[in-house]
Amino acid sequence: MKKLLQIKGLYKSYGSKEILKNINLDVYKNDVVVIIGPSGSGKSTLLRCISKLENITKGEIIYESDKNFHEQIGMVFQNFNLFQNMTVLKNITLAPVKTKKMTLNAANKKALELLRMINLENRKDAYPDSLSGGEKQRVAIVRSLITNPDIMLFDEPTSALDPEMIKEVLNLMKKLAETNTMIIVTHEIAFAKEVATRVIFMDEGKILESGTKEEIFNNPKTDRLKEFLSKIKSWVSRYLITKI
Numbered sequence: 001m002k003k004l005l006q007i008k009g010l011y012k013s014y015g016s017k018e019i020l021k022n023i024n025l026d027v028y029k030n031d032v033v034v035i036i037g038p039s040g041s042g043k044s045t046l047l048r049c050i051s052k053l054e055n056i057t058k059g060e061i062i063y064e065s066d067k068n069f070h071e072q073i074g075m076v077f078q079n080f081n082l083f084q085n086m087t088v089l090k091n092i093t094l095a096p097v098k099t100k101k102m103t104l105n106a107a108n109k110k111a112l113e114l115l116r117m118i119n120l121e122n123r124k125d126a127y128p129d130s131l132s133g134g135e136k137q138r139v140a141i142v143r144s145l146i147t148n149p150d151i152m153l154f155d156e157p158t159s160a161l162d163p164e165m166i167k168e169v170l171n172l173m174k175k176l177a178e179t180n181t182m183i184i185v186t187h188e189i190a191f192a193k194e195v196a197t198r199v200i201f202m203d204e205g206k207i208l209e210s211g212t213k214e215e216i217f218n219n220p221k222t223d224r225l226k227e228f229l230s231k232i233k234s235w236v237s238r239y240l241i242t243k244i
Contacts, residue, residue, distance in 0.1 A: 002029040003064050004150050004181055005050070010059035012045055019045050021205040023059070027151060033183045034192040037202035038228060043185040046202070047153045050183070051075045065150055070099055074144030074152045078159050080136040082128040088115070089124040092143045101147060114142035118172060134165030138172055152176070154184040189232055193217055201225045
C-alpha cells in the first residue's frame, strides 16, 4: 500500500507550553484515520501542522508525493471559512484558478459537477450568508475536493452545526471515505465506528493508543481511553434522555 504521509518525532510548543509530544504516524492511500480525544489534547494542532498552518518545533513531516503541496492536502475547518463576498461557485473555483491548476472554464465545469453531487447546483450563485450551516460545510468540503488532494483533513467538521444539519454532512463524508484518504478529528463516535480504518486516541499532546476501530472501541488498553469512552457513553445516554 502506498504511503502518503510520514510523521516522525513531532513536537509543537507555544513558548514553554508543549502541545504535541513525540507524535509518530504513517498514513497510507485510502486510510480513513479518525482522531479522538478530549478537548485540548492537541488534535486540531496536529492537523494544522500537517497542513502547514503551524510550524513544527521539532521532528519531521514527510509528504510522499511529487505534487505541489497545495494539491496534496485539502483542509476542512470547523467554521467553514468561506469567503462571504464570493458566490458559492467562486468560493470553489478560486484556489484551482489562482494556483493555475485549472482554467476558469475547467474549474467552473468541475465545480458544477461537485455541486451536483451534493445537490447544491441550484445554489451556485448564492452567497454564504444565505446558506444553512450544513450547506456551508458541504460547500467547504467540495471546495477542498476540487484540487483532487492526496489527503483530506477534517477538523471537527460538525462541531459548529445544529444537530439536524450534522447528518447531511456526515453522509457526504461517508461517501467520500469510500474513495479518499482522510484524517478526521471528530467527537462523533458512531461515525468513527462506521468509517474509520484506524482510530487514534490522543491525550495531553500524545498518542496514547492507535489501532483498528474494533481494538479501540471494543478492547481499549489504557485506563485513560476506558475513562474517555465511558464519559462519552454517559453523555450520549443523558443527551438521548433529554431529547426524549
